[in-house]
Amino acid sequence: MTADSCGSSPAPSPDTVNRIRRVFIEALRLNIHLENLAYADTLDEAAGLDSVAILEFVLALEKEFAVVIEPQFLQFDFLRDLSRLASYIEERAIPGRSPS
Amino acid sequence: MSVGPPVSPSAPLLTVNDVFLWLYLYPVRFLSLFLHRDLLYTIGRVGEIFAQPCSRRWKRIVVDRMLAADSGISRTDAPRLARQLVSNGIYHRLDDLVLSRSGAGHRLRCVGAAGLEHLEAAKAAGKGVIVLSGHFFASRLGNRYLATIGHPVLTVRHRSPSHVRAGRLGRRLLRPRIDELLHRVIQDEVSAHDRGCTLKILQRLRSGGLVDIHFDGRAGARPFQWPLMGIPRRFSSGIFDLVRLSECAVVPMLCVGRSTGFRIVFSPRLQLVMTATRDEFVAVNLATFVRVLEEQVQNNPEQWTLWDQP
Numbered sequence: 001m002t003a004d005s006c007g008s009s010p011a012p013s014p015d016t017v018n019r020i021r022r023v024f025i026e027a028l029r030l031n032i033h034l035e036n037l038a039y040a041d042t043l044d045e046a047a048g049l050d051s052v053a054i055l056e057f058v059l060a061l062e063k064e065f066a067v068v069i070e071p072q073f074l075q076f077d078f079l080r081d082l083s084r085l086a087s088y089i090e091e092r093a094i095p096g097r098s099p100s
Numbered sequence: 101m102s103v104g105p106p107v108s109p110s111a112p113l114l115t116v117n118d119v120f121l122w123l124y125l126y127p128v129r130f131l132s133l134f135l136h137r138d139l140l141y142t143i144g145r146v147g148e149i150f151a152q153p154c155s156r157r158w159k160r161i162v163v164d165r166m167l168a169a170d171s172g173i174s175r176t177d178a179p180r181l182a183r184q185l186v187s188n189g190i191y192h193r194l195d196d197l198v199l200s201r202s203g204a205g206h207r208l209r210c211v212g213a214a215g216l217e218h219l220e221a222a223k224a225a226g227k228g229v230i231v232l233s234g235h236f237f238a239s240r241l242g243n244r245y246l247a248t249i250g251h252p253v254l255t256v257r258h259r260s261p262s263h264v265r266a267g268r269l270g271r272r273l274l275r276p277r278i279d280e281l282l283h284r285v286i287q288d289e290v291s292a293h294d295r296g297c298t299l300k301i302l303q304r305l306r307s308g309g310l311v312d313i314h315f316d317g318r319a320g321a322r323p324f325q326w327p328l329m330g331i332p333r334r335f336s337s338g339i340f341d342l343v344r345l346s347e348c349a350v351v352p353m354l355c356v357g358r359s360t361g362f363r364i365v366f367s368p369r370l371q372l373v374m375t376a377t378r379d380e381f382v383a384v385n386l387a388t389f390v391r392v393l394e395e396q397v398q399n400n401p402e403q404w405t406l407w408d409q410p
Contacts, residue, residue: 044295047295050322051338052298052341052345054298054299055299055302055345056345058299058302059345071303071306074302074306075299076295076296076299
């Protein structure tokens with residue numbers, strides 16, 4: 001499967017989406033409330049300033065959900081699409097793992 | 101994506117450097133499609149007759165920098181090395197034309213590849229390898245050659261090379277053409293300005309592949325200063341973040357020579373100290389990285405392309 005073909009799964013749960021958003025805020029050390037986060041725009045901005053921050057976000061996501069993102073999914077546009085990213089993680093996350 | 105520094109209105113419209121660049125990008129490049137490499141090198145020898153006197157000021161700067169640095173270069177050797185740098189620069193550009201032809205990788209003549217076992221052992225560890233190198237004339241030859249023997253290398257490159265000697269026309273019209281040419285030469289590359297740059301690097305490393313980073317390249321957003329041959333120099337912190345976060349191996353590589361005969365030397369994998377934080381990691385390991393580069397430059401001063409850049 002490739003990053004382009006991934007995303008046909010059912011819509012992800014709001015819980016997963018919010019966990020990703022929370023990890024994003026923590027990994028990038030943003031001073032912002034979860035409900036005020038414009039995820040895609042902030043990701044664009046962060047990547048423009050410091051692309052290592054994106055790497056830190058990916059590794060934090062992997063730790064949070066106990067998944068390893070396969071190399072073909074390590075693409076900026078894939079990460080930017082929160083819905084596809086959340087679906088991908090739900091498909092691979094260990095069932096029953098509680099948020100840390 | 102960044103397109104380099106803005107064009108200063110005080111810069112001259114056209115410089116001698118622009119004329120050389122135009123000749124290189126159009127007539128010489130066109131001829132290179134048909135000419136045998138030996139004939140291309142003959143053009144290089146003719147070009148050198150004009151380039152050496154035109155580079156007098158540049159050579160003076162280089163000589164001053166060589167003598168100011170703890171490079172082990174004597175006052176009598178420095179001018180000779182500066183002339184050699186001009187000459188090597190010309191053949192380096194001609195080799196780029198050779199590399200830009202299709203199937204060029206198989207026409208390269210590697211006269212020696214030492215330490216490949218270090219590279220293979222590091223790859224076998226399974227977390228990918230950062231090939232630590234510097235701005236040496238033959239680095240591109242080395243990477244293209246490695247791809248032909250089953251070790252494709254992703255090169256991290258800053259687009260828009262130095263504009264210092266370019267006029268306004270050169271910056272606007274010729275530098276973008278140079279970037280296009282370099283893309284054809286390097287082929288397997290990612291721009292350091294690409295917002296997904298680190299992801300592409302991680303992608304390659306996690307696939308067990310190789311990523312070439314010139315450690316002496318342009319310092320990024322969070323640089324560190326450390327003496328290189330006794331002179332303070334800014335180094336990018338990006339490579340340290342990548343190594344720390346991906347836990348990949350780091351293997352130094354040096355490639356010297358021309359497309360008609362070059363050699364590659366891999367050194368043993370660097371023994372790095374893993375630490376809890378980024379700053380600690382840099383503090384503990386920076387000297388190891390710099391020492392590698394320093395030895396490479398001191399042993400091959402006529403091959404290092406950044407003498408003129410502080």
